[in-house]
Amino acid sequence: MGKNSCIQCSIKECKHHDMAENYCTLNQIKVGTHETHPTKIECTDCESFVFRG
Incomplete structure (x- = not known):
């Protein structure tokens, strides 16, 4: 999936982070x-x- 430009996020440990x-x-x-x-x-x-593990 690509980024959702409506939802900024800085949590690189999350599975959903671009x-x-x-x-x-x-x-x-x-x-x-x-x-x-x-x-x-x-x-x-x-x-x-969700933890990117």
């Missing part, structure tokens, strides 16, 4: 949280992340 540029290759992603009441950027997570 290794040529800092973009995701998915058509859409799911963003979630690991907090009950998120108040900071650190509280959010890309739930589409």
